[in-house]
Amino acid sequence: MPKKLWEPSKALIKNSNLYSYEKFISKYYKYNISRNYKKLLKWSVKNPKDFWNSIWKYFQVIGIKTNKFKLTKDLINSKFFVNSKLNFTENLLVKNSNQKAITFVSENGYREQKSWKELNIDVKKIITFYKKISISENDRIAAYTPNQIETVQCFLSASAIGSIWSSCSPDFGVPGVIERFSQIKPKLLIITDKYYYNGKEINIIERLPKILKKIKSIKSVLILNYPGKKLRKLKKIKNIKIYYFAEIKKLEISTNKLKKFDFDHELAILYSSGTTGKPKCICHRSGGVLLQHLKEHQLHCNIKPNDNVFYFTTCGWMMWNWLVTALASKASILLFDGFPMHKSPELLLKIANREKVTLFGISAKYIDQLIKQDVNVKEKIKLKSLKTICSTGSPLSNDGFEFVYKNIKKNVHLASISGGTDIVSCFVNGNIYSAVNSGEIQDNGLGMDTAVFSEKGKSILNKKGELVCRNAFPSMPLKFWNDPGKVKYKKAYFSKFKNIWHHGDYAERKNNGSYIIYGRSDATLNPGGVRLGTAEIYSVVEKFKEVKESIVVGQSWDNDIRIILFVVLSKKNKLDEKLISKLKTTIRYEASPRHVPAKIIAVSDIPRTKNGKIVEVAVKNVIDGNKINNIEALSNPSALNEYKNLIELKSQ
Numbered sequence: 001m002p003k004k005l006w007e008p009s010k011a012l013i014k015n016s017n018l019y020s021y022e023k024f025i026s027k028y029y030k031y032n033i034s035r036n037y038k039k040l041l042k043w044s045v046k047n048p049k050d051f052w053n054s055i056w057k058y059f060q061v062i063g064i065k066t067n068k069f070k071l072t073k074d075l076i077n078s079k080f081f082v083n084s085k086l087n088f089t090e091n092l093l094v095k096n097s098n099q100k101a102i103t104f105v106s107e108n109g110y111r112e113q114k115s116w117k118e119l120n121i122d123v124k125k126i127i128t129f130y131k132k133i134s135i136s137e138n139d140r141i142a143a144y145t146p147n148q149i150e151t152v153q154c155f156l157s158a159s160a161i162g163s164i165w166s167s168c169s170p171d172f173g174v175p176g177v178i179e180r181f182s183q184i185k186p187k188l189l190i191i192t193d194k195y196y197y198n199g200k201e202i203n204i205i206e207r208l209p210k211i212l213k214k215i216k217s218i219k220s221v222l223i224l225n226y227p228g229k230k231l232r233k234l235k236k237i238k239n240i241k242i243y244y245f246a247e248i249k250k251l252e253i254s255t256n257k258l259k260k261f262d263f264d265h266e267l268a269i270l271y272s273s274g275t276t277g278k279p280k281c282i283c284h285r286s287g288g289v290l291l292q293h294l295k296e297h298q299l300h301c302n303i304k305p306n307d308n309v310f311y312f313t314t315c316g317w318m319m320w321n322w323l324v325t326a327l328a329s330k331a332s333i334l335l336f337d338g339f340p341m342h343k344s345p346e347l348l349l350k351i352a353n354r355e356k357v358t359l360f361g362i363s364a365k366y367i368d369q370l371i372k373q374d375v376n377v378k379e380k381i382k383l384k385s386l387k388t389i390c391s392t393g394s395p396l397s398n399d400g401f402e403f404v405y406k407n408i409k410k411n412v413h414l415a416s417i418s419g420g421t422d423i424v425s426c427f428v429n430g431n432i433y434s435a436v437n438s439g440e441i442q443d444n445g446l447g448m449d450t451a452v453f454s455e456k457g458k459s460i461l462n463k464k465g466e467l468v469c470r471n472a473f474p475s476m477p478l479k480f481w482n483d484p485g486k487v488k489y490k491k492a493y494f495s496k497f498k499n500i501w502h503h504g505d506y507a508e509r510k511n512n513g514s515y516i517i518y519g520r521s522d523a524t525l526n527p528g529g530v531r532l533g534t535a536e537i538y539s540v541v542e543k544f545k546e547v548k549e550s551i552v553v554g555q556s557w558d559n560d561i562r563i564i565l566f567v568v569l570s571k572k573n574k575l576d577e578k579l580i581s582k583l584k585t586t587i588r589y590e591a592s593p594r595h596v597p598a599k600i601i602a603v604s605d606i607p608r609t610k611n612g613k614i615v616e617v618a619v620k621n622v623i624d625g626n627k628i629n630n631i632e633a634l635s636n637p638s639a640l641n642e643y644k645n646l647i648e649l650k651s652q
Contacts, residue, residue: 002437017298044446058342059294085260088286092327107338110228120582126157127254136160146337166269169316185217185474192224193232198339214569263287271420281481288474292425293325298428305330311361319419345373358387363393365528367400376407393529397559400441440514467505525554536591536620546573553620576609605639
């Protein structure tokens with residue numbers, strides 16, 4: 001029997017958004033449901049047109065709605081709200097009061113906030129700036145910035161005029177940024193002069209000439225200064241117009257009425273982890289993202305007007321997009337930038353308490369770090385406003401679940417959630433009606449026919465298998481950029497099971513509908529809950545003459561994943577400390593600190609398929625002690641013996 005850690009009170013249920021929504025659909029859709037999540041989930045999956053129509057109506061989305069849907073067995077080409085129109089930003093700037101809309105807090109304690117009125121004004125001034133430099137509908141705007149207020153404002157202004165947003169966090173190295181942004185050909189680059197991490201100042205602006213040299217589409221650069229710090233100015237760059245954010249403050253407010261765009265209009269481009277070649281550019285649609293986030297925020301996380309929502313994220317992770325959309329629920333958002341344990345392992349919890357945070361979003365890795373540092377704040381930091389703790393990024397262990405209730409807060413809804421960059425939302429979610437059991441995600445998201453399949457494509461319970469989704473949903477990607485005929489898109493999600501979304505997560509579904517996520521079932525790395533691709537590591541390692549070839553895998557370690565790099569050395573070379581240090585330093589600079597392997601180990605051979613492909617998943621299964629599927633497909637299966645029971649993989 002699962003260990004029950006929390007269950008909602010009757011008062012909480014009756015005052016929840018979910019209960020209010022149930023009454024709404026009982027009234028307007030003549031389907032009587034009363035505090036029964038299973039019944040509601042079944043209705044939402046069986047009646048997709050009614051369900052998604054009800055989401056638009058219940059949340060009073062501003063726009064022009066049709067009732068046209070094109071839902072077929074061919075999920076990739078299904079469409080919701082055909083010919084409907086809305087403006088994403090208009091639906092986020094739903095307030096114009098003096099109440100706070102956004103708060104920024106840096107690791108060094110610097111704090112600033114913007115009211116809804118100030119946010120509206122700033123967004124309209126940035127629109128004026130975009131028009132001034134000839135940014136228009138469908139132009140791409142790329143941001144290489146920390147998680148600061150100006151970044152949110154620039155994003156809202158971009159979606160307001162129908163241009164397409166894309167952002168990378170500053171911990172990505174120059175090659176990683178070029179690899180991503182060069183594919184989408186941005187017209188404008190927004191960059192912050194520097195950022196801080198664990199007390200160290202890191203200069204970003206010095207990277208600009210290298211970026212501009214490689215991305216010729218950039219015609220203008222907008223430079224932000226790090227909040228509370230003096231701006232680093234830049235020398236002129238030939239053929240590039242340089243602007244500073246302070247100049248925007250002097251501009252007139254745009255008085256143009258916001259145009260409504262097609263429901264499927266491009267909103268933002270996010271990036272896949274890049275397991276094979278360059279990261280794929282995943283293009284998301286405005287209407288689908290808006291509806292999905294409204295549903296998740298209010299029905300699954302019970303966010304209400306004037307709540308204060310926080311998620312520890314960078315601008316390079318999909319949870320940043322998820323956090324920003326909380327504005328559409330008339331909640332304020334809290335942005336944090338820096339090291340989450342700077343000078344104190346309790347830093348984020350202290351900030352959450354001081355800022356009266358109602359939803360506290362973090363990664364499973366962060367909770368594991370709190371456990372390691374034996375943090376116990378339940379008595380000294382009361383977190384009176386806190387209603388919900390969300391955890392995502394990687395699987396939250398039983399110890400992590402139990403730690404939250406024992407050491408942080410007893411009466412709180414711990415909503416472990418799981419989805420991905422691919423859908424910029426969740427497949428499985430929290431459920432305010434049900435108990436929280438140790439180690440289990442509560443249920444499917446509404447409208448999501450999520451399941452676990454065997455290798456043969458059969459739905460299974462109480463066994464490990466592949467996480468899938470059997471129906472279309474509005475936040476499926478619109479397309480991959482530069483992907484004629486959706487070839488890469490189909491291969492990424494629909495090649496394993498016909499007309500079934502295959503997500504690449506290893507999972508188990510219980511009899512009660514809850515889930516345990518075990519991590520990636522493909523070659524994607526997931527250290528600390530941040531999805532990374534092996535290709536970016538290979539592109540660095542292959543430049544080393546000392547290394548003949550290599551293979552990168554993620555090892556399950558300490559309730560997380562750590563990166564292991566195996567290398568076959570060229571003749572007469574040794575894997576000494578000097579070479580290990582050189583490899584790690586170069587990977588850190590050219591990819592990011594997150595890509596640096598925890599261990600680098602020399603081997604004599606690398607397993608391959610009969611057509612020559614290296615098999616990362618087989619190596620991962622060997623070092624994790626799991627069964628290897630399709631071993632008959634390997635040309636050299638005996639090579640796997642070298643990876644078994646390695647002493648180096650049994651220590652920190």
